[in-house]
Amino acid sequence: MSQAPLVLVDGSSYLYRAFHALPPLTTSKGLPTGAVKGVLNMLKSLRKQYPGSPFAVVFDAKGGTFRDDMYAEYKANRPSMPDDMRLQIEPLHQSVIALGFPLLCVEGVEADDVIGTLARSSAAANRPVVISTGDKDMAQLVDGHITLVNTMTGSSMDIDGVKEKFGVAPEQIIDYLALMGDSSDNIPGVPGIGPKTASGLLVGVNGGIKELYEQLDIVPTLPIRGAKTLPAKLEEHRESAFLSYQLATIKCDVPLDVGLDDLHLIEPDREKLLELYTLLEFKSWFDEIQRDAKRVELKAAPVAEEVVEAVAPTEASYTTILDQATFDVWLKKLNDAKLFAFDTETTGIDAQQAQLVGVSFAVQPHEAAYIPLTHSYIDAPEQLDRDTVLLALKPLLEDPTKLKVGQHAKFDMNILANCAIGGDPAHGITVRGIAFDTMLESYVLNSTATRHDMDSLAKKYLDYDTVAFQDIAGKGAKQLTFDQIALEQAGPYAAEDADITLRLHQALFAQLSAIPSLASVLTDIEIPLVPVLARIERQGALVDKDLLGIQSIELGNKMVELERQAFEIAGEEFNLGSPKQLGAILYEKLGLPVLKKTGKGQASTAEEVLAKLAEDDYPLPKVLMQYRSMSKLKSTYTDRLPEQINPRTGRIHTSYHQAVAATGRLSSSDPNLQNIPVRTAEGRRIRQAFVAPKGYKMLAADYSQIELRIMAHLSKDEGLMNAFRDNLDVHTATAAEVFKVELGEVTSDQRRSAKAINFGLIYGMGAQKLGKDIGVDTKTAKAYIDVYFARYPGVREYMERTRAQAADQGYVETFFGRRLYLPDINSNKPQERAAAERTAINAPMQGTAADIIKKAMVRVDNWLTESGLDAKVILQVHDELVLEVREDLVAQVSEKIREHMSAAAQLDVPLLVEVGVGNNWDEAH
Secondary structure (H helix, E strand, O other): OOOOOEEEEEHHHHHHHHHHHOOOOEOOOOOEOHHHHHHHHHHHHHHHHOOOOOEEEEOOOOOOEHHHHHOOOOOOOOOOOOHHHHHHHHHHHHHHHHOOOOEEOOOEOOHHHHHHHHHHHHHHOOOOEEEEOOOHHHHHHOOOOEEEEEOOOOEEEOHHHHHHHHOOOHHHHHHHHHHHOEOOOOEOOOOOOOHHHHHHHHHHHOOOHHHHHHOHHHHHHOOOOOHHHHHHHHHHOHHHHHHHHHHHOOOOOOOOOOOHHHOOOOOOOHHHHHHHHHHHOOHHHHHHHHHHHHHHHHHHOHHHHHHOOOOOOOOOEEEEOOOHHHHHHHHHHHHHOOEEEEEEEEOOOOOOOOOEEEEEEEEEOOEEEEEEOOOOOOOOOOOOOHHHHHHHHHHHHHOOOOEEEEOOHHHHHHHHHOOOHHHOOOOOOOOOOEEEEHHHHHHHHOOOOOOOOHHHHHHHHHOOOOOOHHHHHOOHHHOOOHHHOOHHHHHHHHHHHHHHHHHHHHHHHHHHHOOHHHHHHHHHHHHHHHHHHHHHHHHOEOEOHHHHHHHHHHHHHHHHHHHHHHHHHHOOOOOOOOHHHHHHHHHHHOOOOOOOEOOOOOEOOOHHHHHHHHHOOOHHHHHHHHHHHHHHHHHHHHOOHHHHEOOOOOOEOOEEEOOOOOOOOOEEEOOOOOOOOOOOHHHHHHHHOEEOOOOEEEEEEEEOOHHHHHHHHHHOOHHHHHHHHOOOOHHHHHHHHHHOOOHHHOOHHHHHHHHHHHHHHHOOOOHHHHHHHHOOOHHHHHHHHHHHHHHOHHHHHHHHHHHHHHHHHOEEEOOOOOEEEOOOOOOOOHHHHHHHHHHHHHHHHHHHHHHHHHHHHHHHHHHHHHHOOOEEEEEEEOOEEEEEEEHHHHHHHHHHHHHHHHOOOOOOOOOOEEEEEEOEHHHHO
């Protein structure tokens, strides 16, 4: 049986990370506790993960270290420890000890040095070591016995992992750090040398900085950007490099008062923990200890089991505010809170037309209040004046320093922005300070695990059944609007919404914080996007109602003609919309092959079946596909869009959804603008109906071939990267490779085939489907694919590596760390597994593209807000932003939009943005 590893926990690293990542929890007396809870959660998890292991939790001691003596500026740039963090150190240390963990703080050295000493000593005794840390410096300790684990991300790093992450071996990590320096520790390094240059230099000289400085003459020959100027730079900063080497070296011979035999876990001190959990107000852990004690008693005296009562759940305290004094009390609570949850109740679900009925708030779990404003049922009690309440709340809600959490907060932001205080449509509340959104927290944590509405989340993460709206409002045509619901029911319902939002946030963000890459996706991408999307939705897009009417007539005429053709092919008239009649014509009369059956055993006439039959050149399915396409355009757009024009604004206001598509892409509804076809003349004509107002132009900015560029970056294939770096037309470049011709000799047909290959392979297309798409047999298509992979071997390696990683870890990640879980990746059903593998390959590209356009939207919105220019984003569709720009600003805005979108991500290939301008969307595109 293998020996249990020694587990060494970098307590100081986790304290800093927990403090900055977790919500700012405080007790009722104002004692900060968020970092304590985060670190203890991590320790509890480690204890379960490594049963029987010896442990040490190591923290930095107070005062300076030998590095400060060596270099007076060491860590000089680091800001002083926040008071809220300092206050948590002592209760954290006491809690660690009370949990039974050995705790070490050694004066004159850092926690890293203590960990390094214990790790090397254990490894020398052939005992495996696990170092739990998020600090990259620790990679220098990794060897055959020592492994790093990051409990917050769930990742581990052995020798190969170090090489993969840093590009150098563990024994070169100190040299790597010495060259780069470290701004957080104020280690100077060599200015201008980053990770790629540092690893390139060390690999190039096959050694460390000593060997590097002995071989400066070969540096210009290394395949490193700017290699010719590096020798002079290295020589200039020689002293700094060697000093940095000393500063970055973990000391592994620290005299310690404890040995490996002293690092065993002991039983937790329950009395001390109860005392600490009372002080820290960790109620669930306090209750857990008491329940455990009760179980021990029951085992000792089983006859008493019948009379033991379950611990009662916490009673909720909900208030409906109908008087000024109570409102004043709650207003002070909100202003004093570091974070509060809020929610709005409205007359409907259309954020641009619904009216505000009331608002609810929660400042701590199980305590919330509802302020009714416009309940109007018979005998409704007198309520506080709507405008007076909103004017009092306005400074609080608009203060960006007052942090707020919502559930689908974008809806509430739009309702409050449109609340028209004093009857003035321009006078609303611009909510700022949205720090968290529980819908997005759930979505980022696992986009496929559950639906992200409050009821579903409360059940999954809190095991709590919320009051359903239909339980208090009724169903169907007789369902009441919220202003008609009695306050006896409406008050607790609305307060519960705010309470559950706060409780969900605490549950969800604790899980997200354990995976920093996901926490970053939430805080750096999704949350900043919320106010941007809210503004775009309120802005809306102008449409030409008359042109849509003309298009509807034309589509109707085309449908009549297609119907005539269908009757002619069938030899009789039938209802094209009837699956039963259509099935009889296709399969009984015309004898077409049955490709799929419904659950009732009938031959299917579904869209994908007709599409397959149309591909096989059957004439009636082709006509039917055209008919359905025209019918969908007519019913969804040309007939429907005029009905969706907002009477107040005269514009179309789509709703954008952040938490629907599993890959991170935005979707839209009412109307869905993502599905207007651009490859058909009819689809492009619908875009012509989206017009610029007089004196303005439409500007469309679109990423060029973004998913292929992301593939180049992820696969690191030199051929693909060089094509983009050299600004070649990548489809022409691929055609030249596959068809073995010069670039200038590529025909349009060859380019079209190469385009199908480029995009088909990243979507998992096989030889049979590719052959049909480009009009060749399967054998020829397979030969093209083989040549493609031979020319771009990095692409095949990426695909194989991604499949293996997905199968191993159950998910794939985007460039920014967003995860897509793949529950079928190890299915024993080949078809399910193959579909999951195709998703695994494509999702990082789709997801990265989605993240990039989201970051671009935030950058563009920030610039437009700061500049004050008369230009607004009105639409986002796939990889494209559409703006309304005043005519005289078009050139200026075009340049800046291109600049901001290109800078949204730093890939190994350039991001190219194409900008078009016109009087309507189609012209601009």
